[in-house]
Amino acid sequence: GENVEQHPSTLSVQEGDSAVIKCTYSDSASNYFPWYKQELGKGPQLIIDIRSNVGEKKDQRIAVTLNKTAKHFSLHITETQPEDSAVYFCAASMAGYQKVTFGIGTKLQVIP
């Protein structure tokens, strides 16, 4: 089955700096890569996703890049704010696959 590795496990940045979280996946058939944000005491929530026919996608301060050849994808958060502090999960899935495989999560702390 699919295996998703995520790093770093923890990340501290100063407010206003950028944060980058990286993930790799094992199955070249994977073609859907969502990112979820989990705030303290809440369930994860989708913040952005990318499909394999696209190399990059942006939504305001967040962007995701995908390199299918290398089988890795990354989340970029620019101009970080304290409210960006949370746990972020990457995930992978593929057509015909009923499940999503999650990474272990990255705890991001934005220091004011």
Added chain:
Amino acid sequence: NAGVTQTPKFRVLKTGQSMTLLCAQDMNHEYMYWYRQDPGMGLRLIHYSVGEGTTAKGEVPDGYNVSRLKKQNFLLGLESAAPSQTSVYFCASSYNSGLYEQYFGPGTRLTVT
């Protein structure tokens, strides 16, 4: 719309006791999932369902059973709780397969002593 709701929010069990966690969604989603979240281990899939009346095993199904008698509800049962089942449990639903956004509930924190 309430989205995905979970009952209860917190529970403490003694080893060997049983309980059922209830998940309900009002989005008419076909797929529903149960995950457990433990420190350093991310989200691990316990069981899932691809439609009313169906269930399937996920990554860590041992010690759990599930039922999906109604499309909007997905129940997770622990027949004989063990301390290793101390965790935060999340239910999620999605419109269709793994290619669609999953909507998560707020979680149930379970402690087994």
